[in-house]
Amino acid sequence: MHIVPSITLNNGVAMPQLGFGVWQVPDAGATAAVSEALEVGYRSIDTAEIYENERGTGRALASSGIAREDLFVTTKLWNTAKQAWDRDAVLRAFDASLERLGLDYVDLYLIHWPRALRDDYVTIWRVFGEIAQSGRARAVGVSNFKPQNLERLIEEAGLTPAVNQIELHPYFQQAELRAFDQRHGIATESWSPLGQGKDVLADETIGAIAAAHGVTPAQAVIRWHLQLGNIVIPKSVTPARIKENFDVFDFELSPEEMAAIAGLETGKRLGPDPDDFDVD
Numbered sequence: 001m002h003i004v005p006s007i008t009l010n011n012g013v014a015m016p017q018l019g020f021g022v023w024q025v026p027d028a029g030a031t032a033a034v035s036e037a038l039e040v041g042y043r044s045i046d047t048a049e050i051y052e053n054e055r056g057t058g059r060a061l062a063s064s065g066i067a068r069e070d071l072f073v074t075t076k077l078w079n080t081a082k083q084a085w086d087r088d089a090v091l092r093a094f095d096a097s098l099e100r101l102g103l104d105y106v107d108l109y110l111i112h113w114p115r116a117l118r119d120d121y122v123t124i125w126r127v128f129g130e131i132a133q134s135g136r137a138r139a140v141g142v143s144n145f146k147p148q149n150l151e152r153l154i155e156e157a158g159l160t161p162a163v164n165q166i167e168l169h170p171y172f173q174q175a176e177l178r179a180f181d182q183r184h185g186i187a188t189e190s191w192s193p194l195g196q197g198k199d200v201l202a203d204e205t206i207g208a209i210a211a212a213h214g215v216t217p218a219q220a221v222i223r224w225h226l227q228l229g230n231i232v233i234p235k236s237v238t239p240a241r242i243k244e245n246f247d248v249f250d251f252e253l254s255p256e257e258m259a260a261i262a263g264l265e266t267g268k269r270l271g272p273d274p275d276d277f278d279v280d
Contacts, residue, residue, distance in 0.1 A: 002041060002246065002247070002249040002250075003249075004016045004017060004018045004041070004042075004043065004044075004249075005017045005018075005226075007187050007229075007231055009139050009162040009163065009187055010160060010162050010185040010186065010187075011132075011138075011139055011162055013107070013138050013139045013162070015044065015072055015107070015108065015139070015163070015187065015231060016042075016043055016044040016072055016231075017226055017230075017231050017232065018042070018044070018222070018226065018231075018232055018233075018246065018248070019042060019043075019044030019045060019046050019072070019074075019231065019232070019233040020033075020034065020037040020042040020044065020045050020046065020233060020234070020235070020242070021046045021047075021191065021233035021234065021235040022034065022045070022046065022047050022051060022053050022057060022235060023046075023048070023051055023191070023235055024051070024235070025051070025053055025056075025235070025237055026052075026053065026056075027052055027053040027055055027056035028056060029053075029056070029237055030047070030051075030053035030056030030057050030060065031056040031057070031059045031060045032060075032237075033060075033236075033237045033242070034056070034057050034060035034061070035060040035063065035064065036239050036242050037242050037246075038060065038061075038064045038066060040242055040243050040246050041246055042242075042246060043066070043070055043071055043072055044071075044072040044073075044074070044233070045057060045060075045061070045071070045072070045073055045074070046074045046075075046165075046233045047073075047074065047075050047076075047101075048075055048076035048078065048110075048112060049075065049076060049077065049078040049093065049096075049097055049112075050076070050078040050112065054075060054097055054100035054101050055100045055101075055102075057073075057101060058100060058101040058102040058103065059102075061073065061101070061102070061103070062102055068103075071107075072107040072108070073101065073103060073106050073107050073108075074106065074107065074108040074109075074110065075097045075101065075106055075108075075109060075110075076109070076110040076111070076112040076143060077090065077093050077094070077097075077109070077110070077111050077112055077124065078093075078112050079111060079112065079113065079115055079120070079121070079124060081115075081118065081278065084120075085120050085123060085124050086123070087126075087127050087130075090124055090127040090128070090131075091127065091131075094109065094131055094136070094137075097109075098136070104136070105135065105136045105137065105138065106136070106137050106138070107137070107138045107139065108137065108138065108139045108140070108141060108162070108163060109128065109131060109132075109137040109139075109140050109141075110140070110141050110142055110143045110163065110165060111124055111125065111128065111141075111142045111143065111145075112143050112144070113143065113144045113274060113277055113278075114142070114144060114145050114146070114149045114274055115277065115278050116149060116274065116275060117276075117278050118278065121142075121145075121149065121152075121153070122152055122153060122156045122157055125142075125153050125157045125159065126157050126159075128140040128159075129157060129159045132159075139162040139163065140159075140161065140162060141161040141162045141163030141164060141165070141186075141187075142161045142163070142164055142165070143164070143165040143166070143191070144165070144166055144167070144274040144277070145161070145164050145166075145274065146177065146274055146275070147176075147177060147180045149274070150164065150180065150181075150184065150186065154184065160184055160185060160186060161186050162186070162187060163186065163187045163188075163189050163231070164177075164181050164186050164187070164188055164189065165189040165190075165191055165231075166188065166189070166190070166191065167190075167191055167192050167269055167270060167271050168188065168190035168191070168192075168193065168225075168230060169190065169192055169193055169194060169195040169200055169221070169270075170195065170200050170203070170206065170221060170224065170261050170264045170265075171195055171199065171200055171264055171265065171266045171268060172195075172265070172266065172267065172268060172269055172270070173262065173265050174188075175265075178228075178230075182229075187231055188229070188230050188231065189230065189231035189232070189233065190225055190230045190231065190232045190233065191233065192270055192271065193221065193222065193225050193230075193232045193233065193234055194218055194221055194222070194234055195221075195270065196270055197218075198270070200217075200221065201217040201218060201221070202217075203217070203264060205260050205261065205263075205264060206220055206221060206261065206264075209253065209257045209260065209261070212257075213251045213253075214251075215248075215251060216244060218234070218241070218244065218245060219244060219245070219247065219248050220253070221261075222234060222245055222248045223248045223251065223252070223253055224253060224258065224261050226248065227252070227253055227258060228258075
């Protein structure tokens, strides 16, 4: 079993650099998928309220036999427009996630989207600070935040996010946002790190790099993320692919190969633009 390197977050908490995501995995399927991932060696699991699989994820964690302190569990607040996101609403949502997961604490709690058109993410973030101080989340962060959103959190709430989880893959590399995160001590985490398995994995450049190392295109892309310093959370429900995505520590991409992948940038998102996203 490989030893996964860790990233030390800005509050001193260590987070595995390679984790397992369960986006779009049904609740019943999440139990099997997470159990398989834990068996392979993953110790960081990423879920969210909106994924509707926190219970299934929690069942896998509980039955794994792995000590809680050896696991790193992330979930996220789905801040919909159905209510005003005051302190009590945030705390209720957090408590509900803990209950579904069957945990006393999570290792990382994220605001899922800034929903900037509503201008309430700073209010929410202040409550996240309380949750972090209570110890019920070992670290707090955000997802899909741009520099202007992050600056407001830092300036108005006085707390820098530990993590910014964003769409990031070879066709959408977010170099400026990654640089902003680095300057401010924010770890960058990639969602859809394989480009949702679409054109990225069929790219000729990535295929050639993978072939040169005797690995799959997915393994080459995950290795690219790791060497950039990203935290990466590939998703699969196929046991062979879950194992394959973890088997990325016995080869290294050359500077020339890293540069070749850097040249694949298209600037096109697969997901929505955070400036406009406000869908329930």
